[in-house]
Amino acid sequence: MGTVEEQKVQQKKAFGWAARDTSGFLSPFNFSRRATGEKDVTFKVVYCGICHSDLHMIKNEWGVSTYPLVPGHEIVGVVTEIGSKVEKFKVGDRVGVGCMVGSCRSCDSCANNLENYCPKMILTYGGTYYDGTTTYGGYSDIVVADEHFIVRIPDNLPLDAAAPLLCAGITVYSPLRYYGLDKPGMHVGVVGLGGLGHVAVKFAKAMGVKVTVISTSPNKKKEAIEHLGADSFLVSRNQDEMQAAMSTMDGIIDTVSAQHPLMPLMGLLKSHGKIVLLGVSEKPLELPVFPLLVGRKIVGGSAIGGMKETQEMINFAAKHNITADIEVIPIDYVNTAIERLVKADVRYRFVIDIANTMKSSSSS
């Protein structure tokens, strides 16, 4: 629960739901947030998306979790207080916080707007802030964050459906740009149609790219084509379909986090094609070297994006009216939602209605 020092430093009462152990079961949790520092912005949380990473973290599947853990890094709300040196935001602004709340601000990565790759990057939850305190995420009523790590949500984006963009959105937008899979007329495959995958389809289509969804579930086809706008759909276990699509794609965005074979995906790529891995599997994948060489192909990774690019992504989404497809839930449904998420039973992101269903901690 924190040292005496921690308790002194935190000055705002906060309320959230936390996991207490590796069962991952979430329950009400009183804690506190720091006082609004001169560069800080405090905002009332309105919605928070449930990311697959939350699932991994609450159960300590990556071995880095400490308890109590308040998850949530797709956080949107309305500014209630700003520090004396805050320049970018004012009270009443619609804002969001994604996966990080701090970085060293002086290394090469930070200097190049790549705070996400800073070795001292501080995660929004489960991390340790500069003042030594544990960071708590967005399954809570208020958030205090440095203005540098806050993005503005344009007025035309509904807050609830915009929340997942703060992690899922930037996670797919950044590699589409970095790996050059954003040119009109290109053909990009999206593997996995979940939180990340469905947003990838929308972004890629808005960039003028032809999109093929690659999935193990044939029952997702109709929605992929008719609702999300994908140009085609491949069932990855169907050998004939996969064979027919060989050497047709410039790139593949692979959102699958479980271990899965890369060879069939590499076969889908044209020569000089690229696979970008976004899902993190603890076990290594098998990399067939021949196809990599004879087609001069690439397998690369990517992790979220820097703050500048995150704002750019949000602005792009606003311009093209892109939001996530969500199921809004009350906070007390969260444990059920997590169980359904394990079974991928959601189209395509749960978003917690914090403002209306989470009791606030204080009246001040």
Added chain:
Amino acid sequence: MAKSPEEEHPHKALGWAARDSSGVLSPFPFSRRENGDDDVTIKILYCGVCHSDLHSCKNEWGVSRYPLVPGNFMESESLALNAPGCVATHEIVGVVTKVGKAVMKFKVDDKVGVGVMISSCKKCDCCKQDLENYCPQMMLTYNSINHDGTKNYGGYSDMIVVDQHYVLRFPDNMPLDAGAPLLCAGITVYSPMMYYGMTEAGKHLGVAGLGGLGHVAVKIGKAMGLKVTVISTSPKKESEAINSLGADSFLVSTDPAKLKAATGTMDFIIDTVSAVHPLLPLLSLLKLNGKLITVGLPEKPLELPIFPLVLGRRLVGGSDIGGIKETQEMLDFCAKHNITADIELIKMDQINTAMERLARSDVRYRFVIDVGNSKL
């Protein structure tokens, strides 16, 4: 009734071939095609012994036909057992003895080279962009089958007939013997350096594996102004890497403390290791946005750890020789910077011993067969 190798074509040729997957080579009489209008006939003077020759002669990639195999490594059809003999090598240097009517680029007595490929479709996007090496119809110098069903035999022989498009001009100041390995080893490391942007002076290149490919990568990397670190499992290669090849530093990849100290220091790594090996230690050496380019061909897939790729936006890419234009560019670059391979010259009848030593990596760093002075 299939013709014997000697009868297939009009010009008698002598070579040494592997007859089966033992990989043991022995004298093999065969024949070469008539010199067509676009063809150049070359009297072979030297040929390099590439690690691929070892893999092919022993059928370690599972695609060798004895004699030889179709144009694409990915086709693993059943063994064609008509005529025995896998005549390897694709690092061929010699002198022109005949040119066809339509040949403008070469004349008799020109010093020329032939590398890994002898044909492609010439029509596809890859061919039009001077990337014949990625053409789906690209035909390998050896271990491939022509459209007429005849097999292609490589440079462990006295002469070869090749379409002029796939023949390289040997720079005047480049020694023929020490230049031969550049035709495969040289282009194999030069091409990814260009494609993946390893040409900015001051950037840090790691070269994994110090053999035929690796030692040439060090030389070319230094010529481009890169800082070069050799990454090797053999500590005894350090002195030579630094003093003779000019590498800036040397890292023993099985030493965890040394690996840790070098974490996140390299912009690129060219991985020349052709056996199965762990990628995690190499990936950890890369900076953010770092690139690991693999040019070796292990027989089995490698294990790819995901965290280092995702958390550092790193990539693993492949590269396979280079197009003809780029191969010529590489030869000219090497000539300008006086880069050749470090070789051990042998006669053809020493090839089996050389292959055994190559399997043990006991060569500094390429065997080259003095074909012109060998009894075939």
